[in-house]
Amino acid sequence: xxxxxxxxxxxxxxxxxxxxxxxxxxxxxxxxxxxxxxxxxxxxxxxxxxxxxxxxxxxxxxxxxxxxxxxxxxxxxxxxxxxxxxxxxxxxxxxxxxxxxxxxxxxxxxxxxxxxxxxxxxxxxxxxxxxxxxxxxxxxxxxxxxxxxxxxxxxxxxxxxxxxxxxxxxxxxxxxxxxxxxxxxxxxxxxxxxxxxxxxxxxxxxxxxxxxxxxxxxxxxxxxxxxxxxxxxxxxxxxxxxxxxxxxxxxxxxxxxxxxxxxxxxxxxxxxxxxxxxxxxxxxxxxxxxxxxxxxxxxxxxxxxxxxxxxxxxxxxxxxxxxx
Amino acid sequence: xxxxxxxxxxxxxxxxxxxxxxxxxxxxxxxxxxxxxxxxxxxxxxxxxxxxxxxxxxxxxxxxxxxxxxxxxxxxxxxxxxxxxxxxxxxxxxxxxxxxxxxxxxxxxxxxxxxxxxxxxxxxxxxxxxxxxxxxxxxxxxxxxxxxxxxxxxxxxxxxxxxxxxxxxxxxxxxxxxxxxxxxxxxxxxxxxxxxxxxxxxxxxxxxxxxxxxxxxxxxxxxxxxxxxxxxxxxxxxxxxxxxxxxxxxxxxxxxxxxxxxxxxxxxxxxxxxxxxxxxxxxxxxxxxxxxxxxxxxxxxxxxxxxxxxxxxxxxxxxxxxxxxxxxxxxxxxxxxxxxxxxxxxxxxxxxx
Numbered sequence: 053x054x055x056x057x058x059x060x061x062x063x064x065x066x067x068x069x070x071x072x073x074x075x076x077x078x079x080x081x082x083x084x085x086x087x088x089x090x091x092x093x094x095x096x097x098x099x100x101x102x103x104x105x106x107x108x109x110x111x112x113x114x115x116x117x118x119x120x121x122x123x124x125x126x127x128x129x130x131x132x133x134x135x136x137x138x139x140x141x142x143x144x145x146x147x148x149x150x151x152x153x154x155x156x157x158x159x160x161x162x163x164x165x166x167x168x169x170x171x172x173x174x175x176x177x178x179x180x181x182x183x184x185x186x187x188x189x190x191x192x193x194x195x196x197x198x199x200x201x202x203x204x205x206x207x208x209x210x211x212x213x214x215x216x217x218x219x220x221x222x223x224x225x226x227x228x229x230x231x232x233x234x235x236x237x238x239x240x241x242x243x244x245x246x247x248x249x250x251x252x253x254x255x256x257x258x259x260x261x262x263x264x265x266x267x268x269x270x271x272x273x274x275x276x277x278x279x280x281x282x283x284x285x286x287x288x289x290x291x292x293x294x295x296x297x298x299x300x301x302x303x304x305x306x307x308x309x310x311x312x313x314x315x316x317x318x319x320x321x322x323x324x325x326x327x328x329x330x331x332x333x334x335x336x337x338x339x340x341x342x343x344x345x346x347x348x349x350x351x352x353x354x355x356x357x358x359x360x361x362x363x364x365x366x367x368x369x370x371x372x373x374x375x376x
Numbered sequence: 377x378x379x380x381x382x383x384x385x386x387x388x389x390x391x392x393x394x395x396x397x398x399x400x401x402x403x404x405x406x407x408x409x410x411x412x413x414x415x416x417x418x419x420x421x422x423x424x425x426x427x428x429x430x431x432x433x434x435x436x437x438x439x440x441x442x443x444x445x446x447x448x449x450x451x452x453x454x455x456x457x458x459x460x461x462x463x464x465x466x467x468x469x470x471x472x473x474x475x476x477x478x479x480x481x482x483x484x485x486x487x488x489x490x491x492x493x494x495x496x497x498x499x500x501x502x503x504x505x506x507x508x509x510x511x512x513x514x515x516x517x518x519x520x521x522x523x524x525x526x527x528x529x530x531x532x533x534x535x536x537x538x539x540x541x542x543x544x545x546x547x548x549x550x551x552x553x554x555x556x557x558x559x560x561x562x563x564x565x566x567x568x569x570x571x572x573x574x575x576x577x578x579x580x581x582x583x584x585x586x587x588x589x590x591x592x593x594x595x596x597x598x599x600x601x602x603x604x605x606x607x608x609x610x611x612x613x614x615x616x617x618x619x620x621x622x623x624x625x626x627x628x629x630x631x632x633x634x635x636x637x638x639x640x641x642x643x644x645x646x647x648x649x650x651x652x653x654x655x656x657x658x659x660x661x662x663x664x665x666x667x668x669x670x671x672x673x674x675x676x677x678x679x680x681x682x683x684x685x686x687x688x689x690x691x692x693x694x695x696x697x698x699x700x701x702x703x704x705x706x707x708x709x710x711x712x713x714x715x716x717x718x719x720x721x722x723x724x725x726x727x728x729x
Contacts, residue, residue: 063462063463064462064463066462080459080462080463081463098428099428099459099463101459117428117431117459138432139432139433140431140432140433140456140459142455142459157433157434158434176436177434177436177451177452179451179455195436195438195451215441216438216439216440216441217438217441217451234441235438235440235441235449235451235454235490236440236441257491258491258492365462
């Protein structure tokens with residue numbers, strides 16, 4: 053029977069992650085709480101809006117209302133990486149070789165590991181950012197499509213067009229597909245080899261959480277009363293195929309998904325704070341946490357695949373031990 | 377589980393550069409009124425007040441991908457409101473300042489069309505600042521100044537000290553011609569009581585038309601009476617010079633392309649009225665800037681109130697008709713290229729037998 057070690061915090065949890073196996077909770081006020089032989093806190097941004105877990109460097113990149121970008125490492129170290137003026141930093145991402153991208157208004161910035169910063173001006177707001185897993189390349193979600201930049205080289209960006217406002221972005225782990233979340237209740241995808249479009253619609257709500265399964269064979273998503281899991285194993289992705297619907301509930305919506313690191317299983321968090329795990333093969337479900345006070349906003353598995361750290365919009369966060 | 381969190385009211389401030397928006401914002405931010413405001417501006421510019429709750433945001437108009445050209449939202453507001461609402465304890469209300477040339481419609485529609493924004497905030501009122509001296513020129517320049525007035529719930533007619541009383545009367549008559557439903561305040565240096573622009577509940581169906589006890593009655597009572605939709609005015613002034621009977625006709629004032637159509641009738645047959653208003657907003661939506669109405673439905677104890685922005689229509693039962701209150705239906709459309717005759721006839725055809 054899974055057990056939950058709760059951590060009740062005061063405020064909206066933007067990101068719940070493990071850094072060096074220590075659970076960390078980044079709140080909207082910029083305080084980073086951690087359970088490291090007791091409850092400890094370090095302050096990052098003055099108002100935290102965006103966070104991204106940099107797997108390669110085991111750190112959390114944050115951006116906020118103060119126009120600053122921080123890197124938070126385990127042990128309570130929060131260091132300022134960059135500052136972009138008075139505008140909010142609305143999106144952050146981490147890439148290869150210690151590179152970090154962040155967005156402020158219509159500009160995307162890339163900060164390389166040596167501290168050099170490169171600017172990428174756009175005609176419209178930069179809504180979302182993601183690095184490709186391969187090569188020094190990053191994508192920007194924007195109005196009417198996405199733009200791919202190659203920050204280490206000169207040269208023109210690649211423009212991918214699709215009408216509508218694209219708000220979030222992710223590359224598949226093999227770099228073959230680019231997926232965006234949209235202002236409308238849909239995902240859009242491009243097969244990067246040939247630019248083929250993929251429309252993934254039918255959601256009753258906006259999609260705010262995406263998670264790739266092991267080896268990128270599936271893409272789990274929120275925005276419906278079930279986790280919608282699209283098959284990406286074939287070369288054309290999910291086109292012409294129906295997604296899995298896991299953990300369907302009648303009275304609430306899925307707000308967060310986090311795929312298991314090595315098995316075809318996803319953790320599913322709901323608007324009422326409940327968390328379950330569901331297996332793709334047979335849709336079998338296990339209850340991990342009963343409903344709480346706020347919508348689940350963030351989840352992550354630990355390296356041992358034993359614990360899940362979760363955060364909620366109401367601050368009732370915690371760590372689930374699935375083996376206990 | 378989203379507990380029944382109260383929705384934060386949002387005031388939208390429109391007006392041309394130099395009309396006095398910054399002055400009014402400074403007052404909202406600095407006066408001792410016991411409330412805290414988060415202010416979303418396009419540029420920090422001249423506000424000159426250091427405040428964590430002033431957010432600079434680039435106006436970002438997004439067309440919704442549903443094939444409807446008037447379905448636009450402010451994408452940047454969705455993000456900023458979401459960010460602000462993650463820490464709701466910091467402020468009591470939000471003010472959105474638009475650029476001088478801004479179309480107020482996408483701002484307003486954001487608060488109806490985006491589910492996340494709508495669940496946490498509610499549009500309180502659209503306030504237009506108008507420079508008394510330069511309005512005639514602005515109206516010649518473009519449609520924006522006219523749109524801002526047409527769309528407003530409250531018009532602050534500012535810089536009245538820079539014009540003669542005759543010019544002022546004419547400017548006010550122009551505003552009335554564009555928007556007979558708005559409340560007008562004459563001011564100097566944006567010196568309007570803040571209670572007249574904030575927390576108006578103009579989009580709140582239960583309050584909206586209660587604020588305007590004479591909603592749509594202007595053309596019914598004596599033309600030299602000093603009561604209008606703005607009769608809770610702090611300093612009354614005479615409307616004698618106004619051509620009230622022109623309110624629901626195409627304006628004869630030069631450079632005005634917006635007109636209003638005011639309709640009134642008896643009790644409506646709900647089986648006819650609802651399909652009709654749905655159809656009108658679907659077909660005429662792009663031409664309708666605002667619509668407001670109080671409808672008497674046959675066999676219904678309650679007043680039914682309606683409001684709309686382009687194709688967005690909201691309605692609800694408001695309260696029971698009072699004893700002796702006349703069960704009549706009143707509806708006003710403000711927009712362009714409205715076929716008044718057809719609207720009137722089809723509206724009247726919805727009356728219960």
